[in-house]
Amino acid sequence: MTSLRGRAVIGGILWAAVTITLGFAGLQSFIDQGAERRFDELLLARLTQVVTAVENVAATPEAIQASVGDPAFARPMSGLYWQVENEFGQVYRSASLGQDTMPRPQMLTSEIVIDGFSGPMGEPVRGMSQTLTLADGSIWHVHVATSLRSLRQELAQLREIMLVAFTFVVVIGVVGALLQVSVTLRPIEKLRRDVQRRWISEGGLDHGKYPEEVAPLVYDIDTLLNRNREIVQQSRKQAADLGHAIKTPAAIIRNELETLARQGQPVSDAIAALDRLDAQLKRAFGRMRAQTGTSALPSATEMDRSLGRMVRAFSDMAQQRGLVLTSDYPPGLRLRMDPTDLEEVLGNLLDNAQKWAVSAIRLTATTDAGDVTILIEDDGPGIPPDQIALAMSSGQRLDNAKPGTGLGLSIAADLLQAYGSALMLDKSAELGGLRARFRLPVAPAQG
Numbered sequence: 001m002t003s004l005r006g007r008a009v010i011g012g013i014l015w016a017a018v019t020i021t022l023g024f025a026g027l028q029s030f031i032d033q034g035a036e037r038r039f040d041e042l043l044l045a046r047l048t049q050v051v052t053a054v055e056n057v058a059a060t061p062e063a064i065q066a067s068v069g070d071p072a073f074a075r076p077m078s079g080l081y082w083q084v085e086n087e088f089g090q091v092y093r094s095a096s097l098g099q100d101t102m103p104r105p106q107m108l109t110s111e112i113v114i115d116g117f118s119g120p121m122g123e124p125v126r127g128m129s130q131t132l133t134l135a136d137g138s139i140w141h142v143h144v145a146t147s148l149r150s151l152r153q154e155l156a157q158l159r160e161i162m163l164v165a166f167t168f169v170v171v172i173g174v175v176g177a178l179l180q181v182s183v184t185l186r187p188i189e190k191l192r193r194d195v196q197r198r199w200i201s202e203g204g205l206d207h208g209k210y211p212e213e214v215a216p217l218v219y220d221i222d223t224l225l226n227r228n229r230e231i232v233q234q235s236r237k238q239a240a241d242l243g244h245a246i247k248t249p250a251a252i253i254r255n256e257l258e259t260l261a262r263q264g265q266p267v268s269d270a271i272a273a274l275d276r277l278d279a280q281l282k283r284a285f286g287r288m289r290a291q292t293g294t295s296a297l298p299s300a301t302e303m304d305r306s307l308g309r310m311v312r313a314f315s316d317m318a319q320q321r322g323l324v325l326t327s328d329y330p331p332g333l334r335l336r337m338d339p340t341d342l343e344e345v346l347g348n349l350l351d352n353a354q355k356w357a358v359s360a361i362r363l364t365a366t367t368d369a370g371d372v373t374i375l376i377e378d379d380g381p382g383i384p385p386d387q388i389a390l391a392m393s394s395g396q397r398l399d400n401a402k403p404g405t406g407l408g409l410s411i412a413a414d415l416l417q418a419y420g421s422a423l424m425l426d427k428s429a430e431l432g433g434l435r436a437r438f439r440l441p442v443a444p445a446q447g
Helices: 004-057 061-067 149-199 215-262 268-291 303-320 339-356 385-391 408-418
Strands: 080-086 091-093 113-118 124-133 139-147 324-328 360-368 371-378 424-427 434-441
Touching (some): 004 080, 303 339, 385 424
Antiparallel strands (some): 080 139, 113 124, 124 139, 371 434, 424 434
16 A cells, blocks of 8 residues: 555645646746737737838838838848738839738738738748728738747747746655655654654653644554553463462472372373473463563563573583583673563573583673674584474474473574564584574663
8 A cells, every 4th residue: 555655745746747737738828828919019010110101102112111111121031021012903012022922811901900821932921911091092902921930939939948947846846745745744753763662661652742633643552552561461460470370289299299209109201291281381471471572561681680690590500510601791781572581591592501511501692783692502412404493393302311391492482483583503613512593682771
């Protein structure tokens, strides 16, 4: 669907095109009429000039040429001609006509008659004629004509000037329409940016800072966001309460099973099933948290705090197993992920690394283009490329001799996917074992 900006620009351009076209046609018609009127006024002045000459020297018609002062009448094929004919059919003409003559109008009258015809060399001319009756009773027909070439050249020049002017107006109009649309839609763009910031901040939208046409929409959006936040918070709280409610009886059952196991009872299958149940619940609750996390509530984690906490916790466990856990990450960054979910991902990946590492585990974090890449590597056997997809499947264990449920990698992958990230597994170039890596966007610093 065309955007509002596109609709406004297209509509403005179409309306401007129609308006300018009509204006151009109207103005052109007005200019053409004005040019023709001026042309006829000049032709009338020349007719008057010849009529005056006839009235003054009618007794000696040969003197008419000298009595007409305009030198264009004396220049051959100049485009300006006169012709005088008496009642006896004697014709006198300007030198500009040469041997040609102008046709007599069909109607001879004392009124001025305007006509058009082909002049010398076949060029179109416009003529004015008048029949005179002098004081001595003689009758004279006076005919003056001028070439339309000058009129057409003048009109062509005017049209060219008009075209340039209207083209300039069109360009100015389009630029103005774009600027107007940009200014008009600026509150909508501001609303979009404010809503984006709203996801990662606790503040609301100030509808008083928007135009009165947009302010009701801003108020409704802010109300909807607040209501959505309340619903999500209640859902997360209920999920957390449910998780704690299940963990308590599960812990009691586990203690009873371990007591029976110490007494020699065959309960290993029951303990394994309980482990799988705990892992599945952990995965389900993690996905519930993630699905109502970054997409519904502002969530950000102090990266060095969460990574530091996890490194300290797993360093102690690593020492107990004869492993060395090293870390390297920049301080002061905030990540767009809930702290609990980030630590859940890190815990699963570090736990998996401890199970398979021979002597070393390394956690590093690097920044690039507004994102942070976190890597967890070990010097264990790694995972063959053709078995990576199987290892990330729910409940798939590549080695049953190792403790666990086979859900750690899939839980981490699900949580990261809910935040728009992805868990990538490959071989560590330096340690030779498995390398797990994922990217998260950096959250803005708190104001």
